[in-house]
Amino acid sequence: xxxxxxxxxLLGLSLAAPPGPMNAVIANESVNGGWRSGVAAGLGAxxxxxxxxxxxxxxxxxxxxxxxxxxxxxVGIGGLLMLYFAYGAYLDAQTALSERxxxxxxxxxxxxxxxxxxxxxxxxxxxxVALLDPGSVEVAGYTLATGNGTLTVVGFFAGIFLWITxxxxxxxxxxxxxxxxxxxxxxxxAVLLAGFGVLFCYQSVDALLKxx
Numbered sequence: 489x490x491x492x493x494x495x496x497x498l499l500g501l502s503l504a505a506p507p508g509p510m511n512a513v514i515a516n517e518s519v520n521g522g523w524r525s526g527v528a529a530g531l532g533a534x535x536x537x538x539x540x541x542x543x544x545x546x547x548x549x550x551x552x553x554x555x556x557x558x559x560x561x562x563v564g565i566g567g568l569l570m571l572y573f574a575y576g577a578y579l580d581a582q583t584a585l586s587e588r589x590x591x592x593x594x595x596x597x598x599x600x601x602x603x604x605x606x607x608x609x610x611x612x613x614x615x616x617v618a619l620l621d622p623g624s625v626e627v628a629g630y631t632l633a634t635g636n637g638t639l640t641v642v643g644f645f646a647g648i649f650l651w652i653t654x655x656x657x658x659x660x661x662x663x664x665x666x667x668x669x670x671x672x673x674x675x676x677x678a679v680l681l682a683g684f685g686v687l688f689c690y691q692s693v694d695a696l697l698k699x700x
Contacts, residue, residue, distance in 0.1 A: 496643020497650070503537065503611055504530075504651040509570055509684045510602055511655070516577045516677035517594035518656035525594045526659065530652020532598030537648060539603065540612045541641075559606065560695035566604035567688030573597055574681035577674055606688065 504510075510533045518526030576597075602608055 492639035493643040493646070496640040496645075497647035499640070500644040500647025500649075501651060503608070504533075504648045507680075508607065509605065509681055510598060510608075512577070512677040512680040513573065513594070513598050513601060514652065514655060515659055516674055517597075518659040520674060521594060523656050523660045526656025527653055528592065529594035529598040530648075530656065532595040532600075533602040534645065534648050534652060535595075536599050536602030536605075536608070538645070540608065544612050556695055556699050559609075560692050560699065562604055562609070563606045563688050563695065564692030566601065566606060567685045567690075567692055569601055569604060570681045570685030570688060573601065574678045574685055577678035577681055582674075606691070 514526050514529045514533070517529040
């Protein structure tokens with residue numbers, strides 16, 4: 489039982505913790521909107537992962553891999569969204585902290601990014617398929633025998649929840665001590681999102697041209 493939960497938690501953290509566009513959105517929402525906004529953004533990403541889990545069970549995720557045009561269009565949409573939200577993060581960095589956005593905005597923003605994020609689709613096609621195997625799970629190159637697929641799934645979403653609540657807490661607490669953190673995170677998030685946006689748009693064009 490403990491091994492199943494722990495394996496799921498580690499798998500969830502392997503998806504949620506690495507630096508990337510989702511954590512850039514969570515960071516920006518946290519320092520500009522407070523803990524609730526940061527957690528709301530995290531819940532948006534987590535909701536997208538729940539959708540991916542259901543789609544993986546139904547075999548739909550594999551459909552994206554088999555059809556390059558579908559994946560190319562999805563990558564392009566994700567890239568354009570990231571460029572749009574990069575501009576929003578830049579504007580947030582220039583806005584006073586008193587002008588906070590509603591938590592619901594962060595949820596919708598993170599969900600839209602996550603559901604079109606090709607990196608998350610790739611994760612579900614690789615490490616994520618372990619959730620569909622009730623006997624084992626692979627974390628950091630190691631295969632752990634779990635024996636209970638249900639507990640592994642519970643642990644997986646628990647791991648994501650730990651990150652999306654703990655990460656904003658650290659940012660908000662630090663931000664109260666360092667006044668310049670909000671601007672630094674805002675500009676950093678804008679640069680990161682813009683970088684991923686340009687990369688995804690390039691990958692989208694390249695993938696679609698190869699199908700012609």
